[in-house]
Amino acid sequence: MHNEKAAVELEDVSLIFGGDHPADEAVLAVHDINLTIPTGQFVAVVGPSGCGKTTILNMLAGLIPATKGSVRRYGSEITGPSDDIGYMLARSALSPWRTARKNVELGMEIQGVPKNERLTKSKELLRRLRLEDFADSFPSQLSQGMNQRVAIARTLALNPDLWLMDEPFGALDAQTRLTVQAEFIELWESEGKTVIFVTHDLEEAVLLADRVIVMTARPGRIKSDTIIDLPRPRVLDELRFDEKFKEAEHRIWRELRDEIV
Ligand SMILES: Nc1ncnc2c1ncn2[C@@H]1O[C@H](COP(=O)(O)OP(=O)(O)OP(=O)(O)O)[C@@H](O)[C@H]1O
Ligand SMILES: [Mg+2]
Structure with a gap:
């Protein structure tokens, strides 16, 4: 079962917050997540607010343990924070x-x-x-x-050889975001490290990533998992108008839309 080559593996991972005493209602944040990410893949994760995206990053960063299941890097269980992991938040x-x-x-x-x-x-x-x-x-x-x-x-x-990014450009205005996205993707393309990139912006997800995961509303499960088959290096300003890009964005939007409404 263990895949030594996978940079990241989540196997039947669930996370429940609270419920330790009667006044503290338990919240099932993520439910039975199975996800294998090969080394060097750029994975974007999208999903409605509260579906557990940050929770998944926190587990990968070794900040909170899974309630159930196994979270591994290169086949070893993650038990705590590590300098091999870079974690960046929106703010x-x-x-x-x-x-x-x-x-x-x-x-x-x-x-x-x-x-x-x-x-x-x-x-x-x-x-x-x-x-x-x-x-x-x-x-x-x-x-x-x-x-x-x-x-x-x-x-x-x-x-770090794993980059965890939680809406890293979420606080930027639209124009600035374009510039920073372009610089970031150029940097990533030259490094080829494994990235898990959470965003609310589906266009951003499809423009940047090799693969887009859509999560369901809470409790978060994986709803769809799509390979973005667009060539690299990506020139974002051109790609935005590319028919293949638009088609991919549209297809994933239909998955996401049902979870957001
Ligand atoms: N420390 C905590 N204690 C209790 N519940 C929590 C805690 N952290 C998160 N939750 C709950 O777990 C669920 C998932 O939260 P999480 O922050 O992972 O969502 P998210 O997908 O990152 O949302 P957003 O897009 O708004 O950032 C939410 O319902 C949240 O209320
Ligand atoms: Mg979050």
């Missing part, structure tokens, strides 16, 4: 009193990475996210999109 707040570079270096400082190594890594990431000129700026001096790019750099600073 991944930066430290306001640290510069962009110092924010990127935070995790490395905690890990005791030597100063020159930290500097090399943070410089490289900031360059790749086109922020090299803003390394010494503070978050309050940067635009929203720049802040979010710093947050991406911070998430990737310890070279």
